[in-house]
Amino acid sequence: MKGTFPIHKFRELETPFYYYDTNLLRHTLDTIRKEAGKYNKFCVHYAVKANANPKVLSIIRESGLGADCVSGGEIKAAIKAGFPANKIVYAGVGKTDAEINLGLDYDIFCFNVESVPELEVINELATAKGKIARVAFRINPDVGAHTHANITTGLAENKFGISMKDMDHVIDRALEMNNINFVGLHFHIGSQILDMGDFTALCNRINELQEKLYARQIIVEHINVGGGLGIDYAHPNRQPVPDFASYFETYHKHLKLRPQQTLHFELGRSVVGQCGSLITKVIYVKQGTNKQFAIVDGGMTDLIRPALYQAYHKIENITSDEATETYDVVGPICESSDVFGKAIDLNKVKRGDLIALRSAGAYGEIMASGYNCRQLPQGYTSDELV
Numbered sequence: 001m002k003g004t005f006p007i008h009k010f011r012e013l014e015t016p017f018y019y020y021d022t023n024l025l026r027h028t029l030d031t032i033r034k035e036a037g038k039y040n041k042f043c044v045h046y047a048v049k050a051n052a053n054p055k056v057l058s059i060i061r062e063s064g065l066g067a068d069c070v071s072g073g074e075i076k077a078a079i080k081a082g083f084p085a086n087k088i089v090y091a092g093v094g095k096t097d098a099e100i101n102l103g104l105d106y107d108i109f110c111f112n113v114e115s116v117p118e119l120e121v122i123n124e125l126a127t128a129k130g131k132i133a134r135v136a137f138r139i140n141p142d143v144g145a146h147t148h149a150n151i152t153t154g155l156a157e158n159k160f161g162i163s164m165k166d167m168d169h170v171i172d173r174a175l176e177m178n179n180i181n182f183v184g185l186h187f188h189i190g191s192q193i194l195d196m197g198d199f200t201a202l203c204n205r206i207n208e209l210q211e212k213l214y215a216r217q218i219i220v221e222h223i224n225v226g227g228g229l230g231i232d233y234a235h236p237n238r239q240p241v242p243d244f245a246s247y248f249e250t251y252h253k254h255l256k257l258r259p260q261q262t263l264h265f266e267l268g269r270s271v272v273g274q275c276g277s278l279i280t281k282v283i284y285v286k287q288g289t290n291k292q293f294a295i296v297d298g299g300m301t302d303l304i305r306p307a308l309y310q311a312y313h314k315i316e317n318i319t320s321d322e323a324t325e326t327y328d329v330v331g332p333i334c335e336s337s338d339v340f341g342k343a344i345d346l347n348k349v350k351r352g353d354l355i356a357l358r359s360a361g362a363y364g365e366i367m368a369s370g371y372n373c374r375q376l377p378q379g380y381t382s383d384e385l386v
């Protein structure tokens with residue numbers, strides 16, 4: 001089964017471009033609201049890094065989610081899209097002074113702090129401004145996620161976070177700083193996680209850490225478990241909305257939240273992944289010795305995930321119903337890794353056909369580059385193309 005697209009409108013646009021199905025995005029957001037809303041004190045933020053297209057951001061903001069940012073630029077994008085500053089959390093191993101000052105000036109909800117030197121700088125800068133910075137510590141829970149090595153972030157040897165053995169020391173430091181308000185613990189174990197057992201493992205680890213803190217009479221107000229829920233790249237039509245019911249239920253069941261605690265989530269891919277497609281045009285069909293190539297005008301500069309992570313995106317010829325043939329679908333960039341898929345069955349391809357790379361709403365448009373002096377792809381929503 002192929003996706004449905006406004007082909008006539010597509011014909012008027014310059015390719016390649018991103019297309020966002022806003023009905024699906026809104027339906028996904030409604031599902032998140034409904035499923036998270038079953039539990040008291042679950043608070044969901046959108047991880048802006050997955051997709052910062054202003055039209056997409058504004059729909060997400062309308063749904064009431066907070067924003068999870070990893071740079072000053074993302075804080076600005078979130079503010080511009082109308083996210084209230086008191087719903088912005090800010091993580092990142094390398095926050096610059098300018099970025100920290102930006103967060104302080106906006107009075108963002110929380111800095112997710114990843115090291116002692118960073119904590120010291122936040123305290124210094126907050127002192128200079130006469131402000132108190134709310135901070136949570138990003139703890140590295142040493143929980144492996146069953147996902148691609150490049151997107152696993154929770155293992156012990158990782159640049160992210162503070163190790164569990166250092167947690168007490170870091171908290172001691174925070175408690176003696178005048179312009180730091182220690183409000184929570186933060187975790188994020190990786191991305192594209194489909195095995196709920198990984199999230200259960202995180203819950204168990206957090207329960208242990210909470211016991212340790214409780215022994216010191218510390219109960220933080222906020223627990224933030226990050227994001228990471230995966231999507232079904234193989235079957236974008238079969239499961240367009242991820243299983244948020246199981247996801248939130250897993251946390252409800254396994255995490256021992258104290259009555260006064262709020263549980264925060266930072267979901268990126270699962271919010272926007274399925275609503276987006278990269279639409280690209282076939283420039284040439286080239287016959288090789290043992291295979292044929294569909295050479296398209298979109299490349300790794302527009303969607304880098306296949307080249308960077310060997311990621312799979314379902315590929316469809318959306319302008320042909322002829323019998324399928326097998327193709328390597330490749331872009332025009334001067335890199336051998338500029339391949340979207342090998343030995344892909346597509347309805348017979350001819351020059352000028354439109355090809356959709358599905359499930360490209362997350363880490364697609366936002367990761368586009370200008371390598372080879374290429375123009376950045378535009379993003380259009382279904383709202384605009386009616």
Ligand SMILES: *Cc1c(COP(=O)(O)O)cnc(C)c1O
Pocket residue numbers: 047049050068070091188190191192226227228229266267268269270362
């Ligand atoms: C990337 C990231 C997220 C979002 O991850 P997804 O897998 O897209 O849900 C959440 N929190 C932090 C700290 C991140 O770096």
